[in-house]
């Protein structure tokens with residue numbers, strides 16, 4: 385009992401450095417907010433640098449420590465630069481959050497090979513690349529670490545048709561998560577996943593508009609989705625941000641290879 389971390393320190397990330405890919409809008413922004421608020425140095429790694437600079441400017445005004453490093457997760461050289469610049473600025477990488485992802489809805493018979501490959505390249509290869517280069521540095525530093533992959537309920541069960549490539553990619557990330565958790569456990573690097581259900585983000589808004597047949601209000605599509613959610617609301621980015629904070633913190637001292645479903649009960653329906 386005498387060695388227990390005090391309750392008020394369990395979510396304290398002061399002195400830790402986190403990278404969040406795709407962290408500037410949507411779920412990524414929710415994650416960046418909670419990690420920075422908890423005291424971590426947070427690197428926002430996004431292919432859209434203007435978006436990343438905007439959230440860094442906004443949250444730095446609270447006195448929190450953030451930096452934007454332009455990164456396309458499909459570009460191996462940019463990932464190497466991300467890792468080097470993060471260590472150059474903050475001295476280490478303690479937490480890696482793989483959040484960047486896309487979810488175009490296209491029936492499988494109409495999907496081109498290049499579109500299928502684009503989804504797999506961003507959602508799965510991107511996660512492999514960041515883990516490869518970040519884990520190498522975490523192992524060398526010998527201080528352990530946390531890797532948190534944002535999957536989806538679609539990593540477990542399809543939520544709707546049109547997402548064949550997406551579901552393949554997210555099942556892939558879940559498989560990667562479990563195997564890497566096993567490989568990195570001897571280095572005290574805990575690797576887990578968060579599987580969101582329907583979360584209100586700019587990406588989802590764009591998808592709803594794209595899927596609405598002419599003359600149908602996108603609000604109708606939202607209504608149909610809500611009917612499938614026992615909590616009767618879409619999730620907010622902060623619903624995911626709080627669970628990622630939990631996984632990044634001392635609260636999650638005995639979890640690795642787990643996937644936490646955060647879906648308002650949607651998978652039950």
Ligand SMILES: NC(=O)c1ccc[n+]([C@@H]2O[C@H](COP(=O)([O-])OP(=O)(O)OC[C@H]3O[C@@H](n4cnc5c(N)ncnc54)[C@H](O)[C@@H]3O)[C@@H](O)[C@H]2O)c1
Pocket residue numbers: 405406407408409410411412429430431432435455456457458483484485486487506510534535536537579580581582583584585586587588
């Ligand atoms: N919103 C949901 O309902 C939902 C549900 C389950 C899982 N997810 C997952 O959560 C993650 C975030 O989703 P969101 O809804 O916030 O998306 P979003 O489209 O609102 O935001 C995605 C962010 O990722 C960035 N990004 C995209 N491709 C990138 C790349 N190649 N390199 C770097 N950055 C890139 C975009 O610039 C953007 O900032 C995705 O992995 C998605 O699959 C979302």
